[in-house]
Amino acid sequence: MRILRPDHASEEREKVKETPPRFPPLTLATPTLIAQHTPCTLHTSVLPAELACRLFYAMLAESQNWQRNKWWLFDRVVESPHRTSFYVRQSESKDEDMHQAAQYWYNGRQVAPPPPFPPAMEAACDFIERVVNAEMRKRKRFPLEWGGETADTGENTSEQVIWRANVAASNCYEGAKESVGYHSDQLTNLGPYPTIASLSLGTSRTFRLREVVPLDEKEERSARTYNIPLQHNSLIIMHASTQEMYKHCIPPQNAIDMFHPPFPSPYDEKEDFESGFASNCRINITFRFYRPDFKASSIPKCRCGVPCILRPDMKNRYSSVDGERKDMVAKYWWTCYAGAQNDGKGCDFWKVMDVHQEGRGPFVGFSK
Numbered sequence: 445m446r447i448l449r450p451d452h453a454s455e456e457r458e459k460v461k462e463t464p465p466r467f468p469p470l471t472l473a474t475p476t477l478i479a480q481h482t483p484c485t486l487h488t489s490v491l492p493a494e495l496a497c498r499l500f501y502a503m504l505a506e507s508q509n510w511q512r513n514k515w516w517l518f519d520r521v522v523e524s525p526h527r528t529s530f531y532v533r534q535s536e537s538k539d540e541d542m543h544q545a546a547q548y549w550y551n552g553r554q555v556a557p558p559p560p561f562p563p564a565m566e567a568a569c570d571f572i573e574r575v576v577n578a579e580m581r582k583r584k585r586f587p588l589e590w591g592g593e594t595a596d597t598g599e600n601t602s603e604q605v606i607w608r609a610n611v612a613a614s615n616c617y618e619g620a621k622e623s624v625g626y627h628s629d630q631l632t633n634l635g636p637y638p639t640i641a642s643l644s645l646g647t648s649r650t651f652r653l654r655e656v657v658p659l660d661e662k663e664e665r666s667a668r669t670y671n672i673p674l675q676h677n678s679l680i681i682m683h684a685s686t687q688e689m690y691k692h693c694i695p696p697q698n699a700i701d702m703f704h705p706p707f708p709s710p711y712d713e714k715e716d717f718e719s720g721f722a723s724n725c726r727i728n729i730t731f732r733f734y735r736p737d738f739k740a741s742s743i744p745k746c747r748c749g750v751p752c753i754l755r756p757d758m759k760n761r762y763s764s765v766d767g768e769r770k771d772m773v774a775k776y777w778w779t780c781y782a783g784a785q786n787d788g789k790g791c792d793f794w795k796v797m798d799v800h801q802e803g804r805g806p807f808v809g810f811s812k
């Protein structure tokens with residue numbers, strides 16, 4: 445009988461063994477839970493309330509002129525489902541390299557020279573740098589993180605300044621349906637293991653994180669989706685290894701709560717505020733540090749003559765000596781990105797990043 449009827453039961457058992465259990469999405473609603481499950485930290489009420497509100501109004505006004513990014517995906521043009529812009533910090537705004545890098549920021553599209561941080565963004569940046577530095581001093585550092593000087597902030601502080609922001613990317617999501625899809629941020633000018641500080645203003649939206657499970661663990665476990673609600677005036681810091689291990693997105697929602705700013709706008713009539721002004725927009729500002737050793741003029745070009753983008757090999761990771769998480773990647777690739785703007789046609793150029801041969805550094809872990 446066994447010869448006539450194959451043993452499906454044992455096949456089924458095998459299949460069950462190959463599929464790791466899936467867990468439902470988990471909402472991480474407190475800073476403690478976020479720090480437990482992810483390489484991110486959440487800081488609520490990060491700016492003085494009046495400054496957060498002033499910055500929201502300023503960016504909302506600016507966002508009228510922001511663009512939707514457009515790029516080629518396979519054989520069609522796609523448009524980002526939100527508006528976006530890029531800023532360079534005043535102290536860097538004469539730096540030719542910074543402008544060049546910003547021109548190629550996001551999808552290899554050439555854009556006008558980026559404007560400097562508006563005054564409220566500059567003021568917010570000081571608060572944010574303090575929070576980021578205090579947090580980074582408590583954390584383990586990765587060998588490939590930037591280990592050089594951060595320019596003098598002009599402040600007389602005895603505490604070491606590890607991180608500063610010299611550029612910022614800003615997004616405006618209008619209504620519940622505007623979104624950004626799953627991605628990890630390009631490392632082209634940030635270098636490996638960047639720290640990115642992401643400020644939320646306006647309506648509360650969900651930030652979603654999902655780990656990219658390494659190939660050799662695919663059969664044992666599946667990725668879990670984490671939902672993190674981001675309220676007005678909260679800062680989520682994507683610490684080193686977030687871009688190497690996780691993808692993030694802002695998904696479309698069915699509904700959102702309108703944002704009622706606690707202070708009137710300097711741009712509108714006072715009566716508008718008194719009659720209950722409310723906004724359906726979320727403004728996000730990601731403060732970033734463009735590394736001097738990944739400056740635009742040092743980025744390899746592909747055969748199309750366009751600067752490459754830098755990506756980690758997220759699927760092959762190992763543990764650092766003391767780490768419980770498998771959070772080290774062995775490889776980063778420089779690859780052609782011309783296709784995103786050039787009718788979808790790029791070249792197949794790629795090469796593994798070699799930090800010594802390319803003369804990059806100094807790094808946290810080893811000197812140049």
Ligand SMILES: O=C(O)CCC(=O)C(=O)O
Nearest residue numbers: 613615629642694728730
């Ligand atoms: O809006 C957000 O919180 C995320 C934005 C983002 O991922 C990006 O600009 O790269």
Ligand SMILES: [Fe+2]
Nearest residue numbers: 627628629692
């Ligand atoms: Fe991002």
